[in-house]
Amino acid sequence: MYKWFCLQFRCSVFLFVVGITTSALADEGMWLFNAPPLKQLKEKYQFEPSPQWLEHLQKSSVRFNSGGSGSFVSANGLVITNHHVGADTLQKMGDAQHNYLRDGFYAKTQADEIKSTDLELNVLMSIEDVTARVTSAVKPGMTSDQASSARNAAIAAIEKESKEKTGLRSDVVTLYQGGAYHLYRYKRYDDVRLVFAPEQQMAFFGGDPDNFEYPRYDLDICLFRVYENGQPAKIEHFLKFNSNGPNDGELTFVSGSPGKTDRQLTLDEMADTRDRYLPYVLNMFYRREVLESAYSARSFENARKAREDLFGDQNNRKRYDGYLAGLLDPQIWSALQAREKKLRDAIARDSKFKSTLSAYDGIKRAQAEIAKNAPVYNYLEQERPVTVGYRGPRALSGNLFKYARLLLRAADERTKPNGERIPTFRDSARESLELDLFSTEPIYDDYEILRLTNSLTDFASQFGAENPMVQKVLAGKSPHARAVELVTGTKLKDVSVRKDLYIKDVAALQAAHDPMIDLARMIDGPARQARKIYDAQDEIKKQAYAEIAKARFAMEGASTYPDATFTLRLSYGTVRGYEQDGKQVPAFTDFAGLYQRASEHDNQPPFNLPQRWIDKKANLNLSTKFNFVSDADIIGGNSGSPVVNKANEFVGIIFDGNIQSLVLDCIYTDTQARAVSVDSAAIIEALRKVYDAGALADELEGRK
Numbered sequence: 001m002y003k004w005f006c007l008q009f010r011c012s013v014f015l016f017v018v019g020i021t022t023s024a025l026a027d028e029g030m031w032l033f034n035a036p037p038l039k040q041l042k043e044k045y046q047f048e049p050s051p052q053w054l055e056h057l058q059k060s061s062v063r064f065n066s067g068g069s070g071s072f073v074s075a076n077g078l079v080i081t082n083h084h085v086g087a088d089t090l091q092k093m094g095d096a097q098h099n100y101l102r103d104g105f106y107a108k109t110q111a112d113e114i115k116s117t118d119l120e121l122n123v124l125m126s127i128e129d130v131t132a133r134v135t136s137a138v139k140p141g142m143t144s145d146q147a148s149s150a151r152n153a154a155i156a157a158i159e160k161e162s163k164e165k166t167g168l169r170s171d172v173v174t175l176y177q178g179g180a181y182h183l184y185r186y187k188r189y190d191d192v193r194l195v196f197a198p199e200q201q202m203a204f205f206g207g208d209p210d211n212f213e214y215p216r217y218d219l220d221i222c223l224f225r226v227y228e229n230g231q232p233a234k235i236e237h238f239l240k241f242n243s244n245g246p247n248d249g250e251l252t253f254v255s256g257s258p259g260k261t262d263r264q265l266t267l268d269e270m271a272d273t274r275d276r277y278l279p280y281v282l283n284m285f286y287r288r289e290v291l292e293s294a295y296s297a298r299s300f301e302n303a304r305k306a307r308e309d310l311f312g313d314q315n316n317r318k319r320y321d322g323y324l325a326g327l328l329d330p331q332i333w334s335a336l337q338a339r340e341k342k343l344r345d346a347i348a349r350d351s352k353f354k355s356t357l358s359a360y361d362g363i364k365r366a367q368a369e370i371a372k373n374a375p376v377y378n379y380l381e382q383e384r385p386v387t388v389g390y391r392g393p394r395a396l397s398g399n400l401f402k403y404a405r406l407l408l409r410a411a412d413e414r415t416k417p418n419g420e421r422i423p424t425f426r427d428s429a430r431e432s433l434e435l436d437l438f439s440t441e442p443i444y445d446d447y448e449i450l451r452l453t454n455s456l457t458d459f460a461s462q463f464g465a466e467n468p469m470v471q472k473v474l475a476g477k478s479p480h481a482r483a484v485e486l487v488t489g490t491k492l493k494d495v496s497v498r499k500d501l502y503i504k505d506v507a508a509l510q511a512a513h514d515p516m517i518d519l520a521r522m523i524d525g526p527a528r529q530a531r532k533i534y535d536a537q538d539e540i541k542k543q544a545y546a547e548i549a550k551a552r553f554a555m556e557g558a559s560t561y562p563d564a565t566f567t568l569r570l571s572y573g574t575v576r577g578y579e580q581d582g583k584q585v586p587a588f589t590d591f592a593g594l595y596q597r598a599s600e601h602d603n604q605p606p607f608n609l610p611q612r613w614i615d616k617k618a619n620l621n622l623s624t625k626f627n628f629v630s631d632a633d634i635i636g637g638n639s640g641s642p643v644v645n646k647a648n649e650f651v652g653i654i655f656d657g658n659i660q661s662l663v664l665d666c667i668y669t670d671t672q673a674r675a676v677s678v679d680s681a682a683i684i685e686a687l688r689k690v691y692d693a694g695a696l697a698d699e700l701e702g703r704k
Contacts, residue, residue, distance in 0.1 A: 027573035027631050028668040029561045030258050032175075033058045034127045034182070036570055037561075045251050047646055054570075056648055058124055059237035061255040061568055063186075064640065065120040065432070069256030070224075071642035072123075072238035073650055074699050077226040078195065079121065081640030082655045083203030084311070086222030090197055091308035092117040092441040099304050104199040106693055110232065113193035113225055118439035120432060121226060122186035124568045125168055130158050134172065134181040135546065145532070148539035153419030158183055159428035160418055170428050175562040177264060178542030179549025184567055189226040189233065190435050196223040196696055198686070199610045200307075206597065207606025212318070212659045214585060216627045216676055217594040219686055220655035223696070239642055241700045242649035245625050245679040246575045248587050254571040254632045254654055254675065256641025258564035262666050264545075265563075267340045268364040270666065274327040276371055278320050280378065284394060284458075285317035291454050295447070305447050319636065322662045335667055343548075346555055353551040359544035366540040369533070377530040379459055380469075380523050393527070395459035395473070396519070397451045399443055403492045404516040406437050408524065411506045422531075437502065443493045452483035472522055490516035566637050573632035578660075578672045587629055591685070592622035612690055619689040626682045628652060629674035635664055643677050652677035 031037050033054055042048045049057075062070040068085030072078065083090075090101040093114055107113040137154035138147045155172040162170035168185040175182060197203075202219045210216060226233045246252055262270060292310040296303040326332050344360070347353045370377075379395040392402040406424075410433070413425035424433055456479035460470050474482050491497045491514055501509060501517075509517060552560060561569075577587040594609075595617060601607035603614075634641070634654055643652035657664070660672035687697040698704075 026668065026670045027571075028633050028670070030261070030564050030569040030571055030633055030635070031561045032127070032182075033124070033568055033570055034129075035561075037572070039559075041572065047251065049253075053648055056237050057239075057253070057255050057570070057644060058568060060239045061124065061257075061642065063122040063124070063257045063566075063568065065122065067259070067566075068637065068639040069641040069654075070121070071255070071640075071650065072235045073241055074238055074702075075235050076699065077233035077235055078238075078699060079192075079224045079226060080642075080650075080653060081222050081224070082220045082653065083197055083200065083222045084220060084655070085640045086194075086197060086224065087200075087308050087311065089116045089119050089192075089194070089224075090222070092439070093194065094304065095442065096301055096304070100194070100197060101307055102200050102304070104197045104202075105194055106196050106691060106696070107194065108693075108695070110225070113195055116192045116194065116224070117441045118435050119190070119192040119224075120435055121189040121192055121224075122169060123189070124184055125187055126185045128183040128185075129180070130172060130183045131180045133158060138543070144536040144539045147543070148535045149420070151539065151542075152423075152535075153417075155181070156419040156421065156423075156426050156428070159426060163428040169432070173565055173567050174542070175565065176549040176552075177545035177563065179546045179553070180562070188431060189228070190431070191227040191230075193225050193227060194222075195225050196221075196687075196691070196693060198691070201606075201608065201610055202613065205594070205607070205609075208314070209606065211315075212656065212662075214627075214629060214658045214674065214676060215589045215593060216656070217589055217597055218627060218655060218678065219682065220678055221653060221683055239644060239648065239650040240702065241680060241684075242645065242647075242651050243680055243684045243701055244651075245681040246628065246630075246643070246645060246651040248575055248577075250575050251646060252573065252575060252630055252632065252651065253644050254573075254634060254638065254641045255568065255644070256571075256634070256638040256654065257566050257568055258635045259566045259637030261564040261635055261664070263563055263668070265666075266360055266363050266548075267336060268360070269367050269541075270327065270336060272367050272371060274324065276374070278324040278327070280374070282317065282320050282324065285313050285320065287454065287458060288313040289317055291450065295450055302447075305444055323665050326663050327666065332663060332667065339667070343552065347548075347551050350551070350555070353554065356547045356551045359547040362544040363541050366537040366544070369537045373530055373533045373537075375462065376526060377534050379462060380527040381531045381534075395455055396523075397455035398448045398487075399441065400448055400487060400490055400492050400516050401452070401520065403437060403498055404490070404514070404520040405524075406433065407492075407498065407501050407509065408517055408520045410437075410502060411504065411509045412524075415506070434502075437498055438495055440495060445487055448487045449480070449483045452487060453480045456482060469523070469526060473519065486515050486519060490514050492516055564635055564637065571633045571638075573630045573670070573675070575628055575630045577629065578674060580660075580672060585629075588679070589626045589628070590622065591620050591624050591626055591682070594626060595622070616690045620685060624681050624685045625679040627676060628679050629658065629676055631670040631673070632675045633664065633668055634661075634675045638675070651680050653680075653683075 029037055036054060038048050060072050062072060062079050064070055064081060064085055066088040068081055070079050070081030073080050087101055093116065094100045134151060134154050137150040142150065158172055159170045162183060162185060166185055169188045171184045173182050173184050198219050205217050262273065292306045292313060296306045296310060344357060347356050380393050382393040392398060409422065410425055413421040418427050423429060460479060463470050501512060575587050577585045598607050598609045603609060634657060638654050641654040642650050643654060645651050654675055654677050656676040658674045658676060661674060663669060664673055684697050687693040
């Protein structure tokens with residue numbers, strides 16, 4: 001199930017890789033909205049979206065800061081996404097009496113809609129190419145430290161100027177690993193209220209056995225409404241809801257924010273991903289999954305508290321396990337080698353760019369330095385989350401330490417010029433920082449202690465009990481005793497305390513003597529040093545990748561797209577099934593198939609239907625289409641992306657990829673890889689005939 005995560009692996013699926021090189025006619029690409037694939041669409045489909053068509057889809061699309069995509073589907077601020085994208089918010093909004101994640105929710109009136117704890121939605125309003133200004137800040141002869149500082153200062157200045165001028169969230173996005181820089185301006189919404197969610201059992205019907213498989217029967221949707229000044233926001237650009245869904249063979253488009261792909265990394269960096277990074281993250285997710293499973297088994301309340309974390313970690317474990325297996329497959333690796341060799345040979349033949357080949361060696365050396373620094377960086381710093389649901393650096397997992405570090409660094413970073421600050425603390429990011437820091441998400445002492453104990457034990461195991469930093473962090477106690485001391489001693493569970501400390505200076509923060517903040521201060525020096533090393537080597541890579549990108553642009557023109565960066569992209573493809581094991585897999589499933597699947601398993605978990613679905617079966621048109629597949633190019637982060645037809649109408653919503661889509665992290669194929677969506681017809685049928693949500697269905701369909 002896609003969010004940032006969700007892939008699985010079976011060796012047999014890679015037999016198709018023999019012919020993996022991309023066809024010129026394949027529907028490949030996660031395209032920039034300011035550089036759409038007009039030529040490809042016109043040549044293959046005789047369709048060329050107009051600037052107005054693209055603008056409407058762009059401004060109808062929504063990014064969830066919790067890690068996913070969505071879209072406006074009414075003029076009254078209604079937003080649709082996946083249930084598993086909304087799950088983080090459903091979990092935070094729940095309590096012992098209200099298990100919204102498990103049981104679902106429907107607000108029959110706007111007065112019943114529940115405000116989220118810390119959810120931010122972003123709508124991309126404009127894009128500006130600022131490559132020249134960013135790259136010109138780096139002067140010849142600068143050290144990597146100086147170059148990194150100069151580049152960061154230029155980016156911070158651009159973001160601040162834009163934010164002050166427009167009032168919009170302004171992010172400079174690195175594209176082509178440093179080959180280009182674009183300024184993305186977003187309208188932010190942080191008053192986001194829950195309207196509808198089905199039971200998790202219907203959103204994730206079939207559970208783990210059916211996950212990443214097809215056929216599927218999942219109602220993986222969740223609806224929110226954005227508010228401004230206490231009233232539902234008035235939205236100009238929203239998608240008209242087509243309740244018939246798409247047809248087999250129809251051209252469709254996907255507009256969403258894919259998280260991260262590695263298709264343009266050098267082979268040396270891919271090898272480091274395979275041999276070091278993926279085993280590292282797999283170890284982390286295995287630890288967390290075992291911990292959360294054991295905790296959840298102790299009581300229903302424990303299971304509720306850990307439900308979203310466990311779900312996310314299980315899916316992350318599967319995704320990275322599958323990605324690693326893919327990179328270990330000799331046929332896939334041969335395809336990656338052939339792809340790089342083709343570009344390097346082309347560069348070598350061009351006298352203007354032959355010197356660019358040295359950039360590959362620079363990337364290899366920089367990546368080796370990053371690998372040396374990785375243990376300290378990963379365990380003490382890791383300000384950039386591996387996935388959504390960031391819980392602090394690996395050694396100190398949990399919300400309380402996260403809050404402590406944010407408070408400590410906010411006080412430190414405010415004393416610096418804006419251009420010298422860590423990006424999280426720049427003026428342009430202040431609103432998002434404060435939304436996170438002042439979240440009303442409930443904090444449970446027992447769960448915080450559990451997670452912190454586990455991460456401290458992991459830290460001591462990695463570095464050794466005699467390591468001076470380990471001894472300082474543990475302060476003469478066992479990991480469990482230290483976690484109990486920190487969690488019970490801190491006052492950061494109280495939002496009002498966090499707000500009070502946030503406005504204080506460094507001296508006042510130190511005088512507060514909060515144990516969690518004191519711990520954050522204790523490790524801040526080594527953590528920042530690890531970050532400095534990482535940033536310096538990352539700068540070397542950016543400059544090297546920029547050189548490679550220049551050569552690629554010169555040879556291939558604008559026919560290439562950058563790797564995914566959790567920013568808005570346009571993909572396209574046709575609704576079509578595929579062949580597997582000699583059998584044709586149809587593009588669509590239907591409601592009849594759902595009930596048949598449940599019956600085949602005697603309605604036992606994870607194939608059990610909620611009681612209301614059993615009671616309302618007679619009301620349903622069982623031939624209604626439920627899920628469908630297309631060959632659109634997607635990846636984690638595309639979850640919740642709208643699927644639209646040529647008329648720019650909503651016909652479905654992405655929620656997953658099939659097992660064969662695993663390879664899309666690093667190379668595209670449309671042989672069997674498919675994006676999986678909920679059909680718009682299924683959404684309306686379920687709302688009207690199962691959930692008695694006729695008013696919501698009316699709003700979607702534009703009925704008065």
